[in-house]
Amino acid sequence: MDRRNKVVLVTGASSGIGRGLAVELARRGASVGLLARRRNLLAETVDHICEAGGRALALPADVTDADAMRAAAYKLRREFGPIDLLIANAGISVNTFVPDLCEKKIAQLINVNVIGVVNSVSAVLRQMVDQGNGHLVVNSSLAAYRGLPKSAAYCASKAAISSFFEALRIDLKGSGVDVTIIYPGFVKTPLITNIIRTPYIMEVDQAVQKIVRAIEKRKKGYSFPWQLATIARACKLLPIPMYDWIAARNSFRG
Amino acid sequence: MDWSNKVVLITGASSGIGRGLALELARRGANLGLLARGVESSQLAAVAGSAALLSRTAMEPSPRLLEVVDQIRRETDSGSKAGSQRTMALAADVRDAKSVRTAADRLRDEFGRIDVLIANAGIGATTDATELDPEEVARVLNVNVMGAVNSVAAVLPEMVERGSGQLVALSSLSAFF
Numbered sequence: 244m245d246r247r248n249k250v251v252l253v254t255g256a257s258s259g260i261g262r263g264l265a266v267e268l269a270r271r272g273a274s275v276g277l278l279a280r281r282r283n284l285l286a287e288t289v290d291h292i293c294e295a296g297g298r299a300l301a302l303p304a305d306v307t308d309a310d311a312m313r314a315a316a317y318k319l320r321r322e323f324g325p326i327d328l329l330i331a332n333a334g335i336s337v338n339t340f341v342p343d344l345c346e347k348k349i350a351q352l353i354n355v356n357v358i359g360v361v362n363s364v365s366a367v368l369r370q371m372v373d374q375g376n377g378h379l380v381v382n383s384s385l386a387a388y389r390g391l392p393k394s395a396a397y398c399a400s401k402a403a404i405s406s407f408f409e410a411l412r413i414d415l416k417g418s419g420v421d422v423t424i425i426y427p428g429f430v431k432t433p434l435i436t437n438i439i440r441t442p443y444i445m446e447v448d449q450a451v452q453k454i455v456r457a458i459e460k461r462k463k464g465y466s467f468p469w470q471l472a473t474i475a476r477a478c479k480l481l482p483i484p485m486y487d488w489i490a491a492r493n494s495f496r497g
Numbered sequence: 498m499d500w501s502n503k504v505v506l507i508t509g510a511s512s513g514i515g516r517g518l519a520l521e522l523a524r525r526g527a528n529l530g531l532l533a534r535g536v537e538s539s540q541l542a543a544v545a546g547s548a549a550l551l552s553r554t555a556m557e558p559s560p561r562l563l564e565v566v567d568q569i570r571r572e573t574d575s576g577s578k579a580g581s582q583r584t585m586a587l588a589a590d591v592r593d594a595k596s597v598r599t600a601a602d603r604l605r606d607e608f609g610r611i612d613v614l615i616a617n618a619g620i621g622a623t624t625d626a627t628e629l630d631p632e633e634v635a636r637v638l639n640v641n642v643m644g645a646v647n648s649v650a651a652v653l654p655e656m657v658e659r660g661s662g663q664l665v666a667l668s669s670l671s672a673f674f
Binding site: 309341342343344345346347349350353357358361362364365368369372396399403406407410411414415418 | 594624625626627628629630631632634635638642643646647649650653654656657658672
C-alpha cells in the first residue's frame with residue numbers, strides 16, 4: 244500500500260517505537276501528526292522529518308485528556324486533511340510489587356495505557372466511519388498474553404487494550420475501518436529501562452520495519468519477534484500450575 | 498472447608514453474585530464484611546442537628562445492602578448451623594482506594610483479620626464502536642479494574658504479613674476471547 248498522501252496520527256511519538264514509526268512513515272510519504280506531551284522532543288523530530296523533505300506536525304497533548312485529544316485530531320485534519328491511520332502507541336510501564344500495590348501508580352498506568360488509547364480512538368473514529376475507510380493500530384505487547392511476575396499492572400493494561408481492539412474489530416467489520424493489534428516483544432526503547440532480562444531484544448529500527456509491514460498488509464494481529472511470540476503463545480496453552488512454575492523462575496523484572 | 502473461623506470481605510455484595518455468595522457463605526458460618534456503595538447519611542445529618550457538619554459527608558450502607566444483612570440475620574437466627582456467624586455492612590466505593598482501605602480497616606478492627614477477599618464488584622456496559630464514549634469506558638475500567646486493584650491493595654499487606662490468605666476475583670468468560 245502506498246503511504247503517499249496518507250494522513251497518520253501517532254501517539255507517544257516523542258521517543259521509542261512511536262518516534263521511529265513517525266519518521267519511517269513520513270519517509271514513505273505520509274503526512275504525520277506526532278502527538279506526545281514533551282513539546283521540545285516533538286519539535287526536534289518534526290524538524291528532523293521536515294529537513295528530510297517530509298510533512299509532519301507536532302501535536303503536544305496528553306493522551307489521558309479526551310478533550311485535548313479531540314482538539315489535536317481536529318488540528319491535524321485541518322492541516323493535512325482526514326486522518327487515514329491512527330497508531331495508538333503511547334504507553335508507560337511500572338513494576339508492580341506485592342504486597343504494597345501502590346494503587347495510585349497503577350491507576351496512572353491504566354489511565355495512560357488504556358484510557359489514553361480509548362481517547363485516541365475516540366478522537367478519530369467518527370470521521371473514519373463517516374468517510375467509510377480508516378485504520379486503527381494499537382501497540383500492545385506480548386505481555387498481553389499472560390500475567391507476568393512483577394508486571395501485574397502492565398500486563399493488565401495490555402490485555403485490556405488488546406481485547407478492546409479485538410471487540411472494535413468485530414464491531415467495525417464492513418465499515419471500511421480496519422483494526423490491527425501489534426504485540427511486540429522487547430525493543431530497545433526508554434520503556435524497558437527497569438527490565439533486567441530482555442530475551443530476543445530488537446533495535447527500534449528493526450521493530451519499526453516489521454510494524455510498518457504489518458500495517459501495510461492490514462494484518463489483524465502481529466506478534467514479534469517470532470521466537471518470543473512462539474514462547475508467549477505456548478505459555479497461553481499451559482495449564483496454570485505449570486505456567487506459574489515457569490513464569491516465577493523467568494521473571495523479566497528485577 | 499470450615500468457614501466458621503474465616504473472615505471474608507465481599508465487594509459488590511448488595512446484589513447479584515456478590516449477594517448470593519454472601520448468603521451462601523453466611524449459611525456455611527463465615528464471618529462477613531459486605532461492601533457496597535453507600536448512600537449519604539442525609540437523614541442522620543438532618544436529625545442530629547449540630548452534628549450535621551460532622552456527618553454530612555459520612556456514608557452509610559445502602560438499603561439494598563442492609564436488606565442482605567437482614568436476610569442473613571433472619572436465616573442465622575432461625576437456628577441454622579451458622580451459630581456465631583457475624584456480618585458487617587461496609588459503605589465504600591471500590592473506585593476510591595481510601596474508602597476501601599478504611600472499610601477493610603474497620604472490618605479488621607471488628608473481626609481481627611481478613612482471610613478471604615472476593616473482588617466481585619463490577620459493572621457492564623455496551624460499547625458502540627462508532628459512538629465511542631471515552632467517559633463511559635473510563636467508568637467501566639475504574640470500577641472493574643481499579644476497583645479490584647484497590648480491594649487487593651487494601652487487604653494484601655496483612656495477608657502477606659500473616660502468611661495466609663486468599664484472593665478471589667470474579668472475572669468473566671468474556672476475558673477468554
